[in-house]
């Protein structure tokens with residue numbers, strides 16, 4: 001085995017003490033009371049990369065080295081001395097270990113099994129805070145350094161590569177990326193793993209398993225995202241969707257003692273996770289990126305014991321109690337109550353060839369990831385709502401010019417005042433009213449766009465390779481297959497919005513009327529953007545998700 005470096009990864013020095021804190025003797029005594037003291041031998045592997053049940057270790061004497069094995073090469077990630085401890089975010093989520101922990105100097109450690117570790121996190125507020133902060137910061141460092149248990153080989157010109165990058169990034173999973181277009185060593189890597197260039201994107205998990213152009217579900221399975229989630233036992237509550245509404249329900253439900261499982265098709269964070277900067281969420285006067293906000297909520301939910309399964313809810317069986325939710329791998333998960341928080345999906349432009357350019361020039365979110373792909377060129381933002389306005393302002397700082405295309409005569413009716421003012425004050429944003437895209441052209445990537453002014457009838461063609469579509473959303477309710485009452489646009493009706501006719505058509509079985517946020521099925525709630533009449537904002541989604549839990553308690557007592 002070759003150790004590629006003797007120096008641990010460079011860290012953000014200002015935060016080194018928070019990333020690798022040294023615990024006080026009193027703190028160590030509290031941990032020791034829950035675990036066992038044991039001797040260690042030089043070279044002993046305490047945690048192997050890919051292990052699924054990972055204990056927590058505090059070093060009393062000696063030293064541990066954390067290394068990433070990849071093929072025949074090991075990279076040193078960190079060294080833990082006396083008073084320091086192992087682990088990062090996976091300790092909390094129960095996912096597989098990213099790295100190997102080995103004894104580099106013999107001595108003694110305290111070992112805590114997972115059950116006692118979770119109990120410690122939930123009951124010792126001081127240690128819970130120190131550990132959680134260290135784990136999150138360690139993960140942030142790994143993401144920034146591009147070091148994890150997966151290597152992605154691909155090209156920024158390939159839609160499949162961008163899909164997997166987004167899936168890993170928004171799941172907060174660290175990985176290394178090798179770009180076939182730019183990296184001269186790629187051929188050696190491809191030869192090593194017997195991969196033909198046409199099979200990209202390729203994901204190498206744990207240095208061994210090779211996936212050729214995998215689906216998101218295959219990536220999740222290979223990296224063990226769902227390993228720790230038991231998929232058959234009866235839950236108090238299943239939450240479908242991990243956007244702000246679902247995550248809020250998970251935090252409140254789990255912190256109030258409910259056994260909570262969250263199902264998420266793709267990446268936690270929902271639409272909010274694709275927002276570059278949320279400026280109107282209470283408590284963040286300088287704004288916060290949607291990914292950061294929802295990433296924190298995701299960790300918070302897991303800290304309280306909520307489990308998250310990356311899988312699509314396919315069906316809700318309404319005719320039995322407990323309810324059964326079927327997920328895409330066929331598992332049928334029973335639940336005493338259900339919160340539907342499946343939000344909404346981006347509306348697509350009615351253009352031939354649109355799908356060919358999705359992630360290859362056409363994007364539905366404007367974060368740093370997409371901005372990097374634009375490389376200072378001209379871009380188009382389509383739409384006149386707040387999400388379009390935010391995207392335009394964000395992109396105007398990172399690209400040469402932003403053409404904002406809207407069908408109507410102005411923004412006043414669809415956008416918040418503060419954003420309209422920001423757009424008016426930004427010379428790099430060019431407003432084009434009464435304008436619609438009529439054609440997209442290009443090869444593997446979008447190369448030019450034709451737009452038409454509906455008032456003058458004039459058509460123009462521009463060599464622009466990046467279009468951000470921000471034209472609103474339609475509710476994710478198709479999977480419910482009519483088992484709850486919907487409004488004319490497909491959003492779920494709840495509480496007082498359900499008329500006596502709705503309830504009688506749905507065969508509402510109880511003497512009481514539905515609670516606030518309860519659907520036409522007793523014990524099944526709908527929150528956030530998927531709910532009829534909801535205010536499409538992060539704060540209201542979070543509010544509804546948390547309020548729903550008080551009604552879930554009532555239903556569980558009935």
Ligand SMILES: Cc1cc2nc3c(=O)[nH]c(=O)nc-3n(C[C@H](O)[C@H](O)[C@H](O)COP(=O)(O)OP(=O)(O)OC[C@H]3O[C@@H](n4cnc5c(N)ncnc54)[C@H](O)[C@@H]3O)c2cc1C
Pocket residue numbers: 240241242243244245246263264265266267268269270271272273274275276277278279280281311312313314341342343344345365366386387390476479527528529530535536537538539541
């Ligand atoms: C680019 C952008 C910027 C925005 N900026 C702001 C802002 O600055 N301020 C603000 O207040 N609001 C903003 N919004 C609106 C805000 O993000 C939404 O109102 C909020 O995210 C709604 O939360 P939600 O949880 O109800 O739904 P969503 O965020 O839509 O989340 C739903 C989740 O459910 C999952 N899902 C769907 N179907 C299934 C299924 N069958 N099984 C499992 N999972 C499923 C989805 O993958 C998704 O993760 C923005 C929206 C966008 C798109």
